Amino acid sequence: MFGYYVDLALRSLKYSKVLTGLMVLAIAVGIGACMTTMTVMHLLSGNPMPGKSEVLFYAQVDGTPASFAFTHRQEPPDMLDYSSAIDLWRAGKGNRQALVVDSPVRLTAPDMKQPALMEMLLSTTADFFTMFDVPFKYGGPWSTEDDLRRSRVAVISADLNDKLYGGVNSVGRIMHLHDADVRIVGVLKPWRPSPLFYDVAGGRHAHGHTADYYSKPEDVFTPFFTGLEINDGNFHQYNCWGAPKVVGHLTDSNCTWIGLWVELDSYAMVARYRAFLAAYAAQQTKMGRLAFAYDTRLRSLMEWLEFNQVVPGDVRLQTWLAISFLVICLCNTIGLLLVKFIRRGGEIGVRRALGAARRHIFMQCLVEAAVIGFLGGIGGFVLTLLGLGLVRRQAVPYADLAHLDAGMFGATFLLAVLVSMLAGTLPAWRASFIAPALQLKTL
Helix, strand or coil: CHHHHHHHHHHHHHHCHHHHHHHHHHHHHHHHHHHHHHHHHHHHCCCCCCCCHHHEEEEEECCCEHHHHHHCCCCCCCCEEHHHHHHHHHHCCCCEEEEEEEEEEEEECCCCCCCCEEEEEEEECCHHHHHCCCCEEEECCCCHHHHHHCCCEEEECHHHHHHHHCCCCCCCCEEEECCEEEEEEEEECCCCCCCCHHHCCCHHHCCCHHHHHHCCCCCEEEEHHHHHHHCCCCCCCCEECCCCCECCECCCCCEEEEEEEEECCCHHHHHHHHHHHHHHHHHHHHCCCECCCCCEEEEEHHHHHHHCCCCCHHHHHHHHHHHHHHHHHHHHHHHHHHHHHHHCHHHHHHHHHCCCCHHHHHHHHHHHHHHHHHHHHHHHHHHHHHHHHHHHCCCCCCHHHCCCCHHHHHHHHHHHHHHHHHHHHHHHHHHHCCCHHHHHHCC
């Protein structure tokens, strides 16, 4: 019976080509606009560490100095002061821990005829690569001993390796970072977490700058203390209670500027770590270093991203506008289908007079709406590809992420068919109640 309904639908579409074309176009344009923005939204709001995000946590302790106790706020700063960060990292209460801080660095490669480059340096600890499943093409990460010895070693990105060494194995080569020599111990495979979650801080106060969290990862990684030595004077504070004595030198300042991620693989460990943070804050308050006891937070990766509202506000707005536009297209399609089905009152009246039940008429019209939706889905798919192509041409950090994956490809056609069937429900219901006697009298 379904095949018969499809055959009837195709015959009907041929008889009213203009009306059919308008409906297909309305659905295609609505689906194209909606799926373009929804695809971008899907890519930007996804889980950057699927399967592991539930065991990764970001630690916060309010670093407000005791002398600034009058500046209490509802939330602790998004980053840690140097003393708190080092104390928590050295305590080793998690399965793994990673300190993170980025800074711009001047880079040269002695054996390459390249001018000096300004790249972003991430100073971190050895657990970073294991915690975040960072893939390696050549070599591997440095060791915990390298962290403690402040070894002059580095890991570089695939992009930087291509730029400096033509993509060959560069492990063992020497680079200049600022005024120091470092030895390359590892080269990453192409790696692009979206968003750049380990660098997220202050997103809810960024006023439109959250798109920066979708830029590419840093090109150079060094042991945390090594990076602080090599690039001293080039670090930026997140928040300060008084200007640093030396600009860019923050280790002895009243500033927050370091992030701490911990891996906790059980609910019991999470509870213990929360208690540990509270005890640490209380201890430092009692010692007179910090102002507020127990002002701590421990958020999971996805909670941290949600708290910082990392999806750019303009993307959210565009998504709602596109959904509204799809609703308008849906209303137009309802009107066109209603006109189309009412025009076929004579045909429907004959079918009813020959014994067709109302449910048969309803199903026939609904299948016809679904066929129109499928054709609109094909058009919507093409328009979605064009829309994503335009997004990739925009000067935004997430532009190169815009692509249609298998899930969104299927969603395009599913949404088109569902929208058309939804639009066809009222016209089909009205058509099924056409009185056969009245129609036969006018034939």
